[in-house]
Amino acid sequence: MNQSQPKNLIYGKLFLISVALLLLNDFYLKYHFHNYLTGKLSDFVGLFAFPYFVSLFFKGKVKPIYILTGILFIFWKSSSSQFVIDNLNSVGIGINRVVDYSDLIALFILPLSYQYRIKISTEIKQINFLPKSIIIGTCSFSFIATTLPGEIGELNLKSNYEREFEIKKDSLFIEMFKIETFQFKKSNKYITNLKIPDRKTSIQISMLVTETGKDKIKIKLDSIKTYFISSSSLIFGIDNKDLNYIKNLKLKDFEELFIEQKIEKFNQK
Numbered sequence: 001m002n003q004s005q006p007k008n009l010i011y012g013k014l015f016l017i018s019v020a021l022l023l024l025n026d027f028y029l030k031y032h033f034h035n036y037l038t039g040k041l042s043d044f045v046g047l048f049a050f051p052y053f054v055s056l057f058f059k060g061k062v063k064p065i066y067i068l069t070g071i072l073f074i075f076w077k078s079s080s081s082q083f084v085i086d087n088l089n090s091v092g093i094g095i096n097r098v099v100d101y102s103d104l105i106a107l108f109i110l111p112l113s114y115q116y117r118i119k120i121s122t123e124i125k126q127i128n129f130l131p132k133s134i135i136i137g138t139c140s141f142s143f144i145a146t147t148l149p150g151e152i153g154e155l156n157l158k159s160n161y162e163r164e165f166e167i168k169k170d171s172l173f174i175e176m177f178k179i180e181t182f183q184f185k186k187s188n189k190y191i192t193n194l195k196i197p198d199r200k201t202s203i204q205i206s207m208l209v210t211e212t213g214k215d216k217i218k219i220k221l222d223s224i225k226t227y228f229i230s231s232s233s234l235i236f237g238i239d240n241k242d243l244n245y246i247k248n249l250k251l252k253d254f255e256e257l258f259i260e261q262k263i264e265k266f267n268q269k
Helices: 013-032 036-055 062-077 079-090 101-119 132-146 169-180 240-247 251-267
Strands: 151-158 162-166 189-196 201-213 216-229
Touching: 013 036, 013 132, 036 062, 036 101, 036 132, 062 079, 062 101, 151 240, 151 251, 189 251, 201 240, 201 251, 216 240, 216 251
Parallel strands: none
Antiparallel strands: 151 216, 162 216, 189 201, 201 216
């Protein structure tokens, strides 16, 4: 920050929104709506907010901070960083990440964040009920928490379980699943989640919904796709007991969970 830049940059609206989205996604959306969007959202908003935040404390180092952020992000998302994770885990600091090079698409947000950081030309008003110390603490917490996203794993189990009901297809998703369900475009395949709260786990499944007659539908559990286990704490990461529990579940267990959380809704009608 040079002297010609406006004061109170820490109150930049897009910056505060990105931090809020980061926290919302990591502590709520990922668990309740574990899907492609929630998987990428933290990378985008995190890359927007993190270098902006750090650059507030180093005058004249804005560009180097953004460049270094991009380099570190690429390193972190690659298999080359595994030795760092292994060493931290060996001393009891549970840090997890999934090697997914498609996450690098989030790097496109860095130039936008950089332009926003250096092009603010009007005075930013301080938010009186939000002290700078609170913002700094919240930002620090959010960036640390992002390094502990939990455990994501593949299940890829196929199921033949199906049931028929007398109900309109539109009513099914308005009354039963609402925003919990994502439909593939022009398809009868839907993605939704099952929850195991005491194991801090969300199970992503796909199901097929077809109309078999007037006001009649058939729901088929197609596949059990992935699991997402939330970290137990910022220091120790996920609980291995939760991970072992999920890995030991059989197809029948997931089908029973599907019946309990989705199908039983129809029996109560």
